Amino acid sequence: MTNAMVIAAVDGSEHSLKALEWARAAAVRHGTGLVVAHVLSDSAQLYAARRSSLQDSTEPEHFEDPVSDRIRALLTAAGPLPSEVRYESLEGSVPEALREAGEGARMLVMGSRGRGGFAALLLGSNSRAVATSAACPVVVVAHEARGVAAASQPSAGRVVLGLHAAETADNVVEFAFAEALARATTLQVVSAYSVPPVPTMVIDSPFAVIPPEALVGEDENAVPAEREMLRSQTERLAPFRARYPGVSVEQAAVPGDAAGRLVDTSNSAALVVVGRHHPRRHIRSLMIGSVANAVLQHAHGPVAVVPTLTEPSELSASAGI
Template sequence: MTQSVVVGVDGSAESTAAAEWAAQQAHRGGRALRMVHAGGPEAPLSEQPGNPAESLPDVVRALRDRLVDVMPDLEVSCEHVPGSPAHALVAAGEREGLLVLGSRGLGGFAGLLVGSVALQAAAHAGCPVVLVRAGADGGRASGDVVVGVEGGRPCDEVLAFAFAQAAERGAGLRAMESLTLPAGPYVTDAPLAQPQIRVAVAEFELVRLQDALARWREKYPEVEAEAEVTGWPAGRALVEASRSAALVVLGRRTPRLLPAAPRLGATAHTVLHHAHGPVAVVPHG
């Protein structure tokens, strides 16, 4: 259980959307909200004001004040942290266990849906990172939590996060696995090209996925969990599912030998850039 929900704020529309999402997440789980404005050099001690919040941009202080007005029973703190935004935000998130960011901040290019800070955090953080895009047409509060599963073997860390999110929301959960044909000119000769074999493999994968969900259904009996095996590519399937989802949850491998190495694969990049609602990236071993 996280003590606080950490959100990066910089005055952009995306960070505002992230702060609003994080505030709801904190309020729903009975946690505090910690707003972090990162970047820039540290002021000399003689120039630092007595109240750290005074060094915050006006737009960030206004956002903090608005959240306090809307949720008066929510404990909110706001601080400026100098240095690299990605490093500062990841460090803050790892201390608390959850980091929320806007998908693109003030420094991003208009054509990029996910900024460099968000991608760095999602690729390197040792805690779950949720990316929120302003103006997204999905991410409904009443939608299901959708979790992407690779190869019928969902990781405990990923399912634990997804089920906990569904339980907090009183929402259902959809575990989705993609079963697609290999690409290339030889595809018609592949065994899976035969319909009866493809159906049998899909049924086997569905049973395996149902078995993997069984103990989590026991732990969270209030969560109605469904298993789904689709023939669509994983990225496309999850992007489509995000249209009506409250949250899409993805796993991110953390290699044992090089724990700091980024591991955002093609599916994660597709979902992060094109999802219609919030996306959580959960690291696992």
């Protein structure tokens, strides 16, 4: 995956231009190329089909595409460019065209909403369709309506990983570590345990973030399920910490609502990473898990939805994300 390209899906909307800037910076960080993909409008596709069917050589070979022209101009005026930049005009429906373009990509980046749809929607239908079915990781960049706190600092903040110690696939964890390394930032790992909280616990209080070295001793104030979750996290993350010694890791175990905690952390995170579906279920039975769906719908910042490509390590855990 080292040489895999970053793909930016654009349609000329302000949402997609934010995604383009995010993708440009990601390609530069990872030292890979950038593909700017634009699905042609229906009129352009009809023109191409008509010209092909009539074989009329007098008609211009290319239909004027103002979106591509605008994107080229904007990208040229942006910050540092990746070593390779390609522009591709795609045909077909938006989800199908982007799914095909994303085969083998490092990631596909798109805005949370395109030109169409209702202004009140937090997530557009095309963004959801691609994020729930693409073969590569899909990064959805939230739009202004979600109140993005770090919109002016796309590289600020830590990477947050939603982890179920027993079920999150290795490639999902790997993606999160690689992102934290490329950003030279901390990886915060958040898992949830489903046991009822103790009576003195306040559900809405900030959760504790605990470094792995602090888990050596016993915390008498922690409930047993919390201690077990943190230990399961530590065991699950051990091979990745060895593979990425330069990544600082913080661990957090929270009671109850995993999705809500991840949405809260997304306000200051550079990226929230979630796995797409349960690896042991048939792929068509659950395209996206409930936690991933909630985070995708409501996160305040960029979310990476990573498909399950590998089985998780055989570790025991009683609960989690």
